[in-house]
Amino acid sequence: MKKLITTAVLMAGLATAATAQDLPAEVKARQGQFRIMALNLGVLGGIAKGAIEYDAATASAAADSLVGVSMVHQPTLFKEGTDSMSVDGTRAMPEIWDNMDDFGTKWEAYKTAAAEMQTAAATGKDAIGPALGKLGGSCKGCHDTYRAPE
Amino acid sequence: MGVLKFLVPAAVVAAGVGLWLTAPTRVDPDRYAGLTGDAAAGEKVFTAAGCASCHHAPTGEDKLVLTGGQPFASDFGTFYAPNISPSDQGLAGWDLVDFANAVTRGVSPEGQHYYPAFPYTAYAKMQTQDVADLFAYMQTLPASDTPSQAHDVGFPFNIRRSLGGWKLLFFTGDYVLPASPEAGGERGRYLVEALAHCAECHTPRNALGGLDTTRWMGGAPNPSGQGTIPALTPDKLTWSAEDVAYYLESGFTPDYDSVGGHMAEVVDKFSKLSAEDRMAVAQYVKALPALD
Structure with a gap:
């Protein structure tokens, strides 16, 4: 009996561990795209703060990557049934799926801000700070409503 | 009978002391006499105090229309931010002392305690000139005629008088850390x-x-x-x-x-x-x- 319970407990533990790792491909992909954003924002933020020396090629490469992510078709990644209530390991709130149009508008705001960053990155160091502010605003604009707290 | 003779007056005294202890404490109007609010300076106070974050309408696009209505869940029930726009449903008819009592003492012009979902325990430390400036600025904001929504709070927390006791326990108005x-x-x-x-x-x-x-x-x-x-x-x-x-x-x-x-x-x-x-x-x- 003891053995049986122990086995059951162990298996339950394994099952939980497995769910945490086996996120749906869509969730992994969207978390990945946000990481790509964060890494490239890090380069531009470093330049704006003076921690990284400005050169047009570095700044533009980062900005181009942000634009690249902005072109990914989001409905493919935000698939029905992959919200925070249905999947453990995502903070995408179910409200996204209730307000897909608004969610799309918010993504468009990011797209616009990323395009402006592309211009700013080629222009010079001082243009990057304000463009970052706008980009950050587009992140906040969406996270304020659609990302669950940690 | 002998016991009653003692108990009845004691109960009356206790109730009296209770009422006295839980009565709203107001600001000294003299501290606000002669202050003139500067709306431009008040905008900065308004921003730093984050008033709009809670008082803009849940779906409002213009975050300066302070219609209220956002829900704030707590262990005691759900509070709804009230209308604080300069309309009859909001602050129209208030004077600076009413406003100071509300913001820094948590007391309405009618003498009712506000629930501490409204952070007057923090605002209690607000400088009088900042209160006057804030009040002046808020008069310049758009008016909204949407009535405030009643809070959804169960017994015994729906007895506003009990907040007097809460204030006795937790409302000091003092800073927590020394400034350095x-x-x-x-x-x-x-x-x-x-x-x-x-x-x-x-x-x-x-x-x-x-x-x-x-x-x-x-x-x-x-x-x-x-x-x-x-x-x-x-x-x-x-x-x-x-x-x-x-x-x-x-x-x-x-x-x-x-x-x-x-x-x-x-x-x-x-x-x-x-x-x-x-x-x-x-x-x-x-x-x-x-x-x-």
């Missing part, structure tokens, strides 16, 4: 502890909803029921002062994740303050005493 130049000075403390009322979310509450000041900024469960509000104390928050100031300006964490939830509204306000103010707040945060 390394901790952002008077300005940093004023911004964190009074205007921006950071502790309201970042400090845990006791069973009666009072802030547990022994765990100041130690993080707390999110009153919405989802997740937690992070601790700001150095045992948990490892960002530099520059990181904190940059986060308050841009909404980016040091690893370029972005701010979310209600904090996005807070960053939106901080981004409109001066770089000196943000750095003062950051220094206050970095100087917080560590918890276990």
Whole structure:
């Protein structure tokens, strides 16, 4: 009996561990795209703060990557049934799926801000700070409503 | 009979003392006499105090129309931010002393206690000129005729008089930490502890909803029921002062994740303050005493 319970407990533990790792491909992909954003924002933020020396090629490469992510078709990644209530390991709130149009508008705001960053990155160091502010605003604009707290 | 003779007067006295103790305490009107509010200066107070974050309509696009209606869940029920626009449903007809009583004492013009979901325990430390400026600025905002929604609070918390007891226990109006130049000075403390009322979310509450000041900024469960509000104390928050100031300006964490939830509204306000103010707040945060 003891053995049986122990086995059951162990298996339950394994099952939980497995769910945490086996996120749906869509969730992994969207978390990945946000990481790509964060890494490239890090380069531009470093330049704006003076921690990284400005050169047009570095700044533009980062900005181009942000634009690249902005072109990914989001409905493919935000698939029905992959919200925070249905999947453990995502903070995408179910409200996204209730307000897909608004969610799309918010993504468009990011797209616009990323395009402006592309211009700013080629222009010079001082243009990057304000463009970052706008980009950050587009992140906040969406996270304020659609990302669950940690 | 002999016992009753004693008990009845004792009960009357106890009830009298209870009523006296729980009666609303108001500001001294003399402190506000002769003050003239400056609306332009009031806009900065309004931004730093984050009034709009809670009082704009839940779906309102214009965050300066202070219609109210956003729900705030708590262990005691759900509070709805009231209309505080300059309309008959809001602050029309109030004078500066009414406003000061509301903001710094949690007392309505009719003498009713407000629930401490409204952070008057922090605003109690607001300078009188700032209160006057804030009041002047709020008169310039658009009016909304939407009536305030009643709070959804069960017995016994629906008895407003009981809030007098709550205030006796938890409403001191004192600062929690001493001001020092390394901790952002008077300005940093004023911004964190009074205007921006950071502790309201970042400090845990006791069973009666009072802030547990022994765990100041130690993080707390999110009153919405989802997740937690992070601790700001150095045992948990490892960002530099520059990181904190940059986060308050841009909404980016040091690893370029972005701010979310209600904090996005807070960053939106901080981004409109001066770089000196943000750095003062950051220094206050970095100087917080560590918890276990």
